[in-house]
Amino acid sequence: MTLLIVGHRGAMAHKPENSLESYALAEEVGVDEIELDVRLSKDQQLFLLHDATLDRTAGDDSARGRGPAAELTLAELQAVVLDSGRGVVSLAEMYDATSTVIQLEVKDPATVPFLAEFFAARHEDAARTIVTGFDPDALRQAAELMPQIGRCIIVKTLADAERFDGGLAGLLEYTGSTRFACGFPGLTKETVEAIQARGLDVHVWMLRTLEDMRAAVALGADGTTSDDPAQAQQWYRQVLDERKARV
Template identity: 45%
Template structure:
């Protein structure tokens, strides 16, 4: 989103050209049952002009209504399938609204070649449990604000990871330690950090042993990673 309108096909294509290994984006459901790629529950923040603002929740709008909105440089909100068509790298597909689960499962069942590069993620354990039921062969990842995030997960994050059948844990920086990351790796989980906004974040992620992290500026992220790796080699 730092280089092109967020969650649009040009932004994903540009990220791939820059050299990212994976793309992360958010999915919601329209009123007529289309899985769309959009972070917010409304178009108010991302619409390029006033005509796309004040329309209300996208869950109450048809895809035709949503597609008519310019979300920057003449781009429209893409469907999940359009993003699959336009990309080749691995995908973190974050479920923002649980009602999209059935449509996601429908799409991936018809596209087995794409299914291999997808991981469904969410802050919502119930969304991951639903995807485990609907698309059990697609990997899943839990996202949290930090660790242990007791207000959201009073029973413990490890219990949520187990019950959702997750294979990855994407954690905010709060509460992270090398011991925690090592323990999660020993239990078989991939670990990802977010947000990554500086070379210092990359250095910390490497020190902790993370498998990856999410950035808004992929060009800067690749530069930070190269710098941190070069520093570590000396």
């Protein structure tokens, strides 16, 4: 089984997160997918930002203290200076600049209908997209409005999934997920195999160490997400070599 390596917000260990440079570096090192975060501006435009505000990724005072990003227009969001040296990247800009599979994490459920409109006009981009998120209701709406696009529910731990009505199985059914992403805590090889038997891929996150990579491979996961995808690729090759040496 091949383990997919996903670049977290691009290749954010080396370039500013959710920047065109970060996405470009991720593609340059050969990631299988790029994970990034989508939000909706005041004038109902789709843009990429992890946090609810610009403060943490601000490059100068133009981006500090502006309040919720959702209360700014796209023009205002693109006029500020972030740590990338420019303003936020719009969803359209990202798709025009990339060619790999995109994991599009919904940070605000209000974006879902606008994503449906966006992809209705951009079929090629829809075909290389997986909609992800922690909000079961947002994923369920995505399944209703964009059934042609795969979906991935994300949980921090397996226990979080089991707390849903009907447990993990209930969560997967409610969201119509085609993939399951889970933090390492509580995850076992038996659980991974049971989810895969339902026809779903299983991704584990976050991958930060060589030991995490050993755990991901031992679990039989289908993919993992890293801030430094080039390092993750190196660790993956090392773990495969270790396993070959034991045979």
